[in-house]
Amino acid sequence: MNTRDLVLIALFAAIVVVLGLIPPITLGFIPVPITAQSMGVMLAGCIIGAKRGALAFLLFVLLVAIGLPVLSGGRGGLAVLAGPSGGFILGWAVAAYVTGIIAERFIHEGQPESHQFGGFFLASVVGGIVVLYGIGVPWLSAVTGTPLLAAATGSLAFIPGDLLKAAIATLAARAVYAGYPLLPVRA
Amino acid sequence: MLTSLYVEGNSWFHRLPVRAKLIALLLLSLSLFTTQSLYLLAPAFLLAGWLYFSLGLTLRQALARVGFVFFTILVLAAVNFFLLPLPEVAALVLRLMALVFFAAAVTATTTISAFMDEITVLLKPLERVGLLNAADVSLALGLVLRFVPDIFARYEAIREAHRARGLPIRPLTIIGPLIILTLKDADTIAAAIDARGFRRQ
Numbered sequence: 001m002n003t004r005d006l007v008l009i010a011l012f013a014a015i016v017v018v019l020g021l022i023p024p025i026t027l028g029f030i031p032v033p034i035t036a037q038s039m040g041v042m043l044a045g046c047i048i049g050a051k052r053g054a055l056a057f058l059l060f061v062l063l064v065a066i067g068l069p070v071l072s073g074g075r076g077g078l079a080v081l082a083g084p085s086g087g088f089i090l091g092w093a094v095a096a097y098v099t100g101i102i103a104e105r106f107i108h109e110g111q112p113e114s115h116q117f118g119g120f121f122l123a124s125v126v127g128g129i130v131v132l133y134g135i136g137v138p139w140l141s142a143v144t145g146t147p148l149l150a151a152a153t154g155s156l157a158f159i160p161g162d163l164l165k166a167a168i169a170t171l172a173a174r175a176v177y178a179g180y181p182l183l184p185v186r187a
Numbered sequence: 188m189l190t191s192l193y194v195e196g197n198s199w200f201h202r203l204p205v206r207a208k209l210i211a212l213l214l215l216s217l218s219l220f221t222t223q224s225l226y227l228l229a230p231a232f233l234l235a236g237w238l239y240f241s242l243g244l245t246l247r248q249a250l251a252r253v254g255f256v257f258f259t260i261l262v263l264a265a266v267n268f269f270l271l272p273l274p275e276v277a278a279l280v281l282r283l284m285a286l287v288f289f290a291a292a293v294t295a296t297t298t299i300s301a302f303m304d305e306i307t308v309l310l311k312p313l314e315r316v317g318l319l320n321a322a323d324v325s326l327a328l329g330l331v332l333r334f335v336p337d338i339f340a341r342y343e344a345i346r347e348a349h350r351a352r353g354l355p356i357r358p359l360t361i362i363g364p365l366i367i368l369t370l371k372d373a374d375t376i377a378a379a380i381d382a383r384g385f386r387r388q
Contacts, residue, residue, distance in 0.1 A: 003193070003377040004377040006330075006372060006377070007373045008370060008373045010328075010331050010334070011334060011338075011369055011376075013331045015338055015369055018342055018365070019362075021339060021342075022361075025358060036362065043362070043366070047366060056354045059324075059328065059331065062324075063237075065291075066297075066306070067191050067192040067297065068189055068191055068299070069191075073255065077288045077291060077294030079256055079291035080255075080256060082283075082287050083256035083260065083287055083288065084256075085256075085260060131229040136319065139281070144260070144263045144264075144279055144283065145267060150190065150266060167361050168358060168362075171359055172363045176363055179245055179367045180370060180371060
């Protein structure tokens, strides 16, 4: 890994920290406020690619584990990882990796803009929602004893908000891709 | 901006080596998940709670740190209440809360540098296999801590620019410029690191 990749990974982890400091957005039709930080996984995969995106999130989880309050709302520390949603936090790196793999596969220069939007959206949904819930929900079910089906049904309430996040991440990723493409130069 | 969750103090738990605390946390989580007995889980919960509250945090601070996690645990317990027998729900709640208390106690009594030393030791095997360089991990961590205030200042500048033009402050119009402006610095920072020979390559 060259120094530039190392710096990109660190800067992206720092961006995710800052996204946690931005006040969450509340929307009328979704009960849970949307934190900008939870878009980080989709953004990381779509913008710096699979390997660097996953490493940026491993670094971010390391910050959480060593007791820095970097999660949105000033949370952090081992207690969050020991809690019911620990699986989601540990799943971020995998989710960013899968997002990145799909984005790298589907996004090419000179494609029509609509294909790029479609590719980024697909990557965000599969990596940032399907994979993330695929890790987080069974974990939550195992830790809290809530039957898997009930846990899965309950998490459906978050899906509309997540789809909205994927849409925002798609637009932002495409804007970055147009302005400063990093995805093609893989780590 | 990024103040650690470490709490100044000199309790016996503060003086315990990090490795011992992490191993204790691991053993505790493994052992608590093997038992369903309330006679074991309730004392574990009380002991972990007593440990956590005796570290010198004010009650308010202490509760603020674990409050969110406890809230999630209680919400899930309320769901479980309808699906599982009561003793089982109680066991699940006590077990998780005991773990969260103990984990929060480890976090509150361990400095960032102590954690970093331990992580460097843990990464040694990976370094030997050639998977990564432990020094790179500390460098990356240092870079994050160094650049978070800069990136936050940039976020505020972009927000002010929105205000000045009477635009609504939306994440979509902020995230794009924030990321481009930040990542564009990567080349300069990387050149500065290489020029100083930090990575000895």
